[in-house]
Amino acid sequence: MTDGMINGCKTDGFLCATFLKMLPDAAWASLAATAITIALILVIGFIVRNVVHRLIGRVVSRAATGSALTGRFRKNSGATDGIDALLNERRKQRAETMGSVLKHIASIVILGTAVLTVLDRLTIPIAPLLTSVGILGVAIGFGAQELVKDFIAGMFMLLEDQYGVGDVIDAGAAVGTVEAVTLRVTRLRDADGRVWYVRNGTITRIGNESQGWSRAYLDVPVAYDSDIVMVRLLLEQVAEELWADPAFRESLIVEQPSVFGVEQLSDSSLVFRVSAKTLPARQAEVARELRLRVKAALDGAGIAITA
Structure with a gap:
């Protein structure tokens, strides 16, 4: 292998041949030039890897801090801050995960190329090695189909x-x-x-249940002999008061709650429905508040809620 390295160094057109001209003794000079060339290849490989990692980090940072709001939500200034924070956090997590994957791929490609170049410089046959690695990769691929499936599904899920x-x-x-x-x-x-x-x-x-926005529903059953117009007016009043409450409009509710009217006719009651669009995963809090306010409003008007 030493003779091959010396001969290969003599016929090298750039690095190794340049170092060979600078050193006096042919045998020693060839080995030294080869060693220096290998060291430079590894150093350049690590430098390129670090530069690529730095570029990926910058791209990830820009992607993570980009604007995440859509025009639909910008119209509702009361809920803008909450949605902005949630969507930016989602973007940050997705960008960081993808950045980590890209860095691993870049490291494998760059350092793998550097190692193959070093092996070639050491006159170690690369073709049989690549063939063996290819066969091993196929064998591992058959044995790890589920793992590969998980990774591919995870990539698409993140993207x-x-x-x-x-x-x-x-x-x-x-x-x-x-x-x-x-x-x-x-x-x-x-x-x-x-x-x-x-x-x-x-x-x-x-x-x-938490992407973009959620919806809180509240079904209000009242007796058949109830004043339908009065019930609807009371529910609309509750919806307006909830929308006007800064504690909910600024941090929980995206749009003014809507009263759908009579949603269902059961055996013993008329069922009104109240709906409110909320921030992601916050519908339970809004629904609880709606129940309290609707119950108080109906009790105040002497209208009973049936089973």
């Missing part, structure tokens, strides 16, 4: 922003709040406190 940390999702196998998202698994915590680890490749459909 499409299907869900993020803090979202309440129905993943089929489990329903809960997302606590962590990786390329391989998604970690959920359900209402009972159990932690579920769901492989991304096994998720065939996602129901996201």
Whole structure:
């Protein structure tokens, strides 16, 4: 291998041949020039890797701090701050995860190329090595199909922003709040406190209750002999008061609550429905407040809520 390195160094058209001319003794000079060339290849490889990582970091930083609001939500200035914070956090998490993946890929490609170049400089045959690695890769691919499936599904999930940390999702196998998202698994915590680890490749459909906005519904059953006009006016008054309350308009509600009127006719009651569009995953808080205010308004008017 030493003779091959010396001969290869003599015929090198750039680095190694240049160092060879600078050193007096041919045998020693060839080995020294080869060693210097290998060291330079490795140094350049690490420098390029660090530069690429720095560029990826800048791109990720810009993507994470970009504007996340849509025109629809800008119209509702009271809820802008809350939606802005949530969407920016989602963008930041997605950008950081994708940045980590890109950095790993860049490291593998750049350092792998540098190692192959060094092996070639050492006159180690690369073709059989690449063939062996290819065969090994195929074997590992067959044995790790599920793992590859999980990673591919995780990549598309991140690129499409299907869900993020803090979202309440129905993943089929489990329903809960997302606590962590990786390329391989998604970690959920359900209402009972159990932690579920769901492989991304096994998720065939996602129901996201927290993306963009949520909706709070409240069905109000009243007796058939109730004054329908009065009930509707009372519910509309409650909706207007809730929308006018700064504690809710600025941090919980996206649009003014709507009264749909009689939504259903049951055996014993007329059912009115009140709907409110809220910030993601905040519908339960708004629904509880609506129940309290509707109950107080109907009690004040002497209208009973039926079963």
